[in-house]
Amino acid sequence: METYSFYAPTKVLFGPGKLGELGDQKLPGAKALIVTTGGKSVKANGYLARVEAELDRAGVKHVLFDRIEPNPLRDTVNAGGWLARSESCDFVLALGGGSVMDASKGICAIAANPAVDAEGNVTAGDIWTYVMGGTAKSQPIPNDPLPLVCVTTTAGTGSEADAGAVISCEETDEKLRLGDPRLFPSLSVVDPELMLTVPARLTAFQGFDALFHNVECFIAKNHTLMGDMICREGIRNAAASLATCVNDGTNLEARTQLAFANTLGGYAMVCSGCAGCHGTEHGMSAHHHDLPHGAGLIMIACAYHQHMIDVHACDDRYVEMARLMGASEAELAEQGPSAFVTELSRLKRECGMDELKMSDWGITEDELPAIAENAITTNDALFGHDPSPLTVNDVTAILKASYR
Structure with missing residues (x-):
């Protein structure tokens, strides 16, 4: 062990x-x-x-x-x-x-x-x-x-x-x-x-951040037994409660469940650490200080995780996370690790987050390579946790795939 x-x-x-x-x-x-x-x-x-x-x-x-x-x-x-x-x-x-x-x-x-x-x-x-x-x-x-x-x-x-x-x-x-x-x-x-008084849009930004802390610490190459246990519960609780919190903010039970997932995410980061998805977003909001951290993560997460799935960085972990988020065994059999991105896309739609655009915060397509360079240069520790290494070109491609 x-x-x-x-x-x-x-x-x-x-x-x-x-x-x-x-x-x-x-x-x-x-x-x-x-x-x-x-x-x-x-x-x-x-x-x-x-x-x-x-x-x-x-x-x-x-x-x-x-x-x-x-x-x-x-x-x-x-x-x-x-x-x-x-x-x-x-x-x-x-x-x-x-x-x-x-x-x-x-x-x-x-x-x-x-x-x-x-x-x-x-x-x-x-x-x-x-x-x-x-x-x-x-x-x-x-x-x-x-x-x-x-x-x-x-x-x-x-x-x-x-x-x-x-x-x-x-x-x-x-x-x-x-x-x-x-x-x-x-x-x-x-x-x-x-x-209970947090507006729906901010609830989504913050709640997805909590989910992604658990997700990234679960796939990080320095994950631990203790961290895995924490992340599983964090992912399950965040996925089960986030849409309810966004669409019915007065639901105290859902708010409590999401708060628990959030605190678990703090413990998850004690155990291992977030990865290149967070590092990439830091490059985005370092250039655009008004960009909420969670919004930036929501916009790039599908492309980041699809990249890791495409290179088979940790297929078993993506399958397990998809199951924790609600994927059926039939969906897992058909889609494999990509079922995680399917579940993430579904949650984004349920929370009204699938229409976010980088351009709404003044980010232009021309500056994406500079954002990628800044991200990797200043947040090398986060990228060091990635289950498969990312280059500046990889990060630029993830940003371009996410850009609207």
């Missing part, structure tokens, strides 16, 4: 109503920087007020930083880290989806690791010092980051259960990875009641 290592130390409060237990927990500090987006949803839906009330009940002071973008930017993360330090916050609370949780991990690192200028003055540090790949410096994080608490309001990234993050830089058109075991949240609240 294979060996594996598994380390996921986050305490998770999972299920409807769990936000109401936040104030009963032993929180990791006395003053929190609450990090959220610049949008209105967490305020309009009362989630911010509820979190603040739970912190008040626990006797914890708090400061608000509400500037996070859909693809969190380097400068914003640096600004959040400096605010946490200047306000003497001793932990960070992320309230939102994957972008907020990813940014908060960077903020935790920067708050504990300021820069010092030539005169000895303490100044804001730069997250690009610790981000990996591309033009980033890939240096170890010297001081322990601030502790992190996550209250997730979406079912998308699984960032509440892992120690990784993705940060973008507008100046260099790069979207790169931050990772350190000390960035695992100390506590995460996954309350599907907070997800």
